[in-house]
Amino acid sequence: MTDKAFQDYYSKGVAVCYGCGYDNEQGLQIKSHWDGETSVCRFTPRPYHTAIKGFVYGGLLASLIDCHGTGTAAAAAYRAEGREMSSEPELRYVTGSLKVDFLRPTPMGVELELRGRTVEIKGRKVVVAIEVIAAGEVTVRGEVVAVQMPRSMGNI
Amino acid sequence: MTDKAFQDYYSKGVAVCYGCGYDNEQGLQIKSHWDGETSVCRFTPRPYHTAIKGFVYGGLLASLIDCHGTGTAAAAAYRAEGREMSSEPELRYVTGSLKVDFLRPTPMGVELELRGRTVEIKGRKVVVAIEVIAAGEVTVRGEVVAVQMPRSMGNI
Numbered sequence: 452m453t454d455k456a457f458q459d460y461y462s463k464g465v466a467v468c469y470g471c472g473y474d475n476e477q478g479l480q481i482k483s484h485w486d487g488e489t490s491v492c493r494f495t496p497r498p499y500h501t502a503i504k505g506f507v508y509g510g511l512l513a514s515l516i517d518c519h520g521t522g523t524a525a526a527a528a529y530r531a532e533g534r535e536m537s538s539e540p541e542l543r544y545v546t547g548s549l550k551v552d553f554l555r556p557t558p559m560g561v562e563l564e565l566r567g568r569t570v571e572i573k574g575r576k577v578v579v580a581i582e583v584i585a586a587g588e589v590t591v592r593g594e595v596v597a598v599q600m601p602r603s604m605g606n607i
Numbered sequence: 608m609t610d611k612a613f614q615d616y617y618s619k620g621v622a623v624c625y626g627c628g629y630d631n632e633q634g635l636q637i638k639s640h641w642d643g644e645t646s647v648c649r650f651t652p653r654p655y656h657t658a659i660k661g662f663v664y665g666g667l668l669a670s671l672i673d674c675h676g677t678g679t680a681a682a683a684a685y686r687a688e689g690r691e692m693s694s695e696p697e698l699r700y701v702t703g704s705l706k707v708d709f710l711r712p713t714p715m716g717v718e719l720e721l722r723g724r725t726v727e728i729k730g731r732k733v734v735v736a737i738e739v740i741a742a743g744e745v746t747v748r749g750e751v752v753a754v755q756m757p758r759s760m761g762n763i
Contacts (some may be wrong), residue, residue: 465655468666477655499633508625510673514666549707
């Protein structure tokens with residue numbers, strides 16, 4: 452893994468995202484990195500991110516999957532083009548569709564690991580499959596269909 | 608519509624949800640009501656709930672759909688049994704699966720309306736279809752497969 456996360460390459464126009472923007476003080480500011488062919492994001496839910504006592508809120512888990520998904524989509528698109536994320540033109544992705552299956556309750560009080568895998572890259576679309584792992588167990592499975600953002604939309 | 612929201616009937620054990628619990632100070636505290644056969648929730652995103660400048664964060668939209676979905680599932684289950692939400696035994700739902708299609712960007716700065724429709728009630732499962740409407744336009748479609756919570760899980 453390198454120190455610089457996928458999200459650290461985002462330009463100012465797309466860095467205000469509540470989930471992953473470094474320029475959103477109140478946001479979650481998630482960070483994703485490659486670990487070989489897998490993208491990894493680690494996040495410890497805050498004490499108030501509860502669903503019911505002792506378990507993590509599903510909407511937070513969906514948010515983590517969403518942003519780790521679009522981040523992985525961008526990183527995978529650069530890889531497919533054989534270039535660094537610092538190179539131009541900038542490739543950024545938005546979520547077209549999000550699917551989350553909650554397999555079992557996700558416990559509070561542990562660091563979560565999200566592991567992403569690129570399922571498909573086709574034209575402007577990248578499909579990413581993501582697992583959420585808590586205390587060594589997969590608790591949630593997600594799929595993000597990410598679509599390349601028109602450059603005008605994000606001012607990139 | 609009555610003044611008391613679906614979520615106002617939740618007992619303490621399930622009222623800490625970040626999305627809809629009245630007992631979570633940092634949470635979104637969404638409220639859902641019946642409007643005939645449709646369930647309605649209105650929510651104005653906070654200024655930091657951005658995806659990119661001017662548009663609402665998808666993870667927030669997924670969270671609203673999630674909690675409005677489980678709330679609608681509970682309310683629909685009481686209706687199907689012909690009883691009030693204040694009556695015993697308490698019926699509460701968790702999300703088994705969540706699907707969100709982002710049809711177009713959702714603008715910031717307007718109150719969002721979520722409209723829910725019960726698609727299926729079968730055994731312990733309730734399926735709810737939800738539309739998010741911003742400035743008169745449907746921007747997001749969601750589906751929540753809600754599953755009745757074991758009473759032991761939520762201390763209800």
